[in-house]
Amino acid sequence: GAVVSQHPSRVICKSGTSVKIECRSLDFQATTMFWYRQFPKQSLMLMATSNEGSKATYEQGVEKDKFLINHASLTLSTLTVTSAHPEDSSFYICSARSGWTHFNEQFFGPGTRLTVL
């Protein structure tokens, strides 16, 4: 199957700083990428959908000014958590898809563990 990578896999930062997480599709072009957040013992929650070259669409309740998403190329999307606080500590997962038909599955990255002190 297709491979999606995330960098970094773990990050620890101080409260008030910003953190950037990268999501790359390694062997396919991703027209759409998705960002999820997962708190311990909970399910994945979709944060936003990003299409290459256009603005991300955020789910209700997700602050777009706090979670900045850039999808500048067909293989790279970035999520920047601005002015991070301890409540932003979570497991952030991206996924990527090359098309919209049922043949085009979503492939998930391995996740990034963010800890805000």
Added chain:
Amino acid sequence: DAKTTQPNSMESNEEEPVHLPCNHSTISGTDYIHWYRQLPSQGPEYVIHGLTSNVNNRMASLAIAEDRKSSTLILHRATLRDAAVYYCILRDITRNTGNQFYFGTGTSLTVIP
């Protein structure tokens, strides 16, 4: 989006078959049924998907009820590596907004040696 209902947890003995149920009584005609699984501290992994007919692949089988209001993921011989949270997700491919996945609570499968 149509919702899915799964048992919170299930147990299986190693090398025995496992049947993981999913109810989706509000499924629409254009919803595909997807199954993903997530091992601890990893991203979800694709397992199988289908629309109306039963599906088989090297990982599992998917049995879809005739009225499509429920489905069952079948692992033919559970191994310890199959211990994971299994998510049943509906995806409407006719939507123009990106065909997002909305994850439910999933079923946590424990495999007993």
